[in-house]
Amino acid sequence: MMLIKRIAVALALWFTAGMTPLKAETTLLFNVFVPRSNNFHEVTAQWAEEVKAATNGEVTIQFTAGNMAPPPEQLEAVKSGVFDIAFIANIFLKNKAPLLQATMLPWLVDKSENASIALWRVYKKHIEPKAPFPDAHLLTLFHWEGGQLASITDTKINDIKELKSRKMWALPGPPADLLKTLGMSPVATPAVQVGEMVSRKIVSGYMGIAPEIARDFKAGPYTKTITWFPRSVTSTSFSVFMNQEKWNTLSDKNKEAIMSVSGEHFAAMAGAASNKEMQAALDEMKKNGVEIVPANPDFYKKMQAAAQPQFDAMRKEGERLGVNVDAMLEDFIKESESIK
Template structure:
């Protein structure tokens, strides 16, 4: 009888252990954007959808302030400071260059189309490579924000490459900054959330590469006099959303599948659509405030495009190193992006 009791107790412990993955798990979702930024609305909806789909087995809390600086989101999740986070792929471009393909210059004109094309490209060319696996995370989705153009802090808009060369510039890190360096200028760089610290002090004459809503949300619009627009944006910041691998392994397969259904392309489209809407609202507000919006000159646009060519060549080489046909990958992204852009315009 005593032995039977011990056996029953052991079975009970085993059952409790094996079903622990089905119990409610409150995960930490770190969001480094300010609460007013549109991404909070999208991600809060995703959080609610995951909790509902899993019947409360997987829930999240979002800290009031970021647990790590914007460039350190991947490290924060890898180390377990947070369970889930997203990063601008420019922040991990040196470690994982292949994730930044959709941020290469002059590819994007619509955030929703780009986001969907981004996910489809990732699935086709990179998912089986699991580029973030060695960093201890599982990829959930990728997406893009609206494109970034050129913002002037002086009354006269910049019209030529020679004028651009004569200016003090702030540029988003990664491809945008490198594009500027290729015309012979060394820009000030830093996270978009810090841009107002530079422009408000008169350190630069212009800034380049962030989306319209970022200009307003990050308090740079009061100092902006004009916006030079290009047919395709100078860049479109791409993001990755990921979860700590250990945390992911503790979630049941059933709930993993439910989370994946709510992530991937579905979330890419939602973020892209929200980004496009937020960008339009911000642009309209800036125009109403008196900021002039002008089309970029052919000299300026073609000069920046020419300076961007080495970036594409370098990307293809780096993609080839991991066994991915870089040209084929970029052509696929362009094709899917064009297809989605046409669908949205119909």
């Protein structure tokens, strides 16, 4: 019996010596709340592969089978551990991260990829030192393509008088506020309802959503013309973030590896995907007879002037937090224009 025990111990030691130590693996759960048809799923799948490669398989990203929290509650769900990673439209962080509203103001974004990279850069330079992202580790920021102005009648909208003669639907936030400054009373509802508003002729135009959003929410077939401004009426920005406690458990090596494929890199991927989707939707609308009308310079100038109260309010918010908003937005434009 003693001999058998000795043999068993020897065999165990022999097998143990020949085994390669297992890597410590971490699995992170990512909740992507948009429908599966949205191109952001492809972006996050690519990013997950890059994280796995960068960490030599020590960190893997899995995705929830379906959305596990309402869009406005993504940050709270990550903080409470419902899932580890999520993204949120920054309009839902107005109180928690007010300066992330700045680049969504009118007439700032011309291309989502450039704007996404520029947003990450100005966040690191201007916002993070004074008002960092709240209660979670920020992985990246990005912009979707910006919204324009559309008519669902045969008459295009390319001057203030014509615009003010209309009952307009507008995306809540900067677009709706812009029309209110002009003395109008827009119908402001979530974007998902724009198709209903135009199909029932409750409004005769809409403002603030990009072509792919108009297509996806059934406003495309009713659109006759789109007035195209040099920079968009607004462009929604997003934050991608991770549970802080979970982040803290990672090794420094893996933190560095994850951020090497996040930050500006992730921002560029997300912005480029949005631009590609916008171009496809715009081409489809053109084939269906939608006319793209360049904005009249005088009209654009007056619309820019109407946005000034929003910029004044953002400057005051910056002063409260110790951030020069004018310098930040100047850098945002410069960075956007410098990216080829």
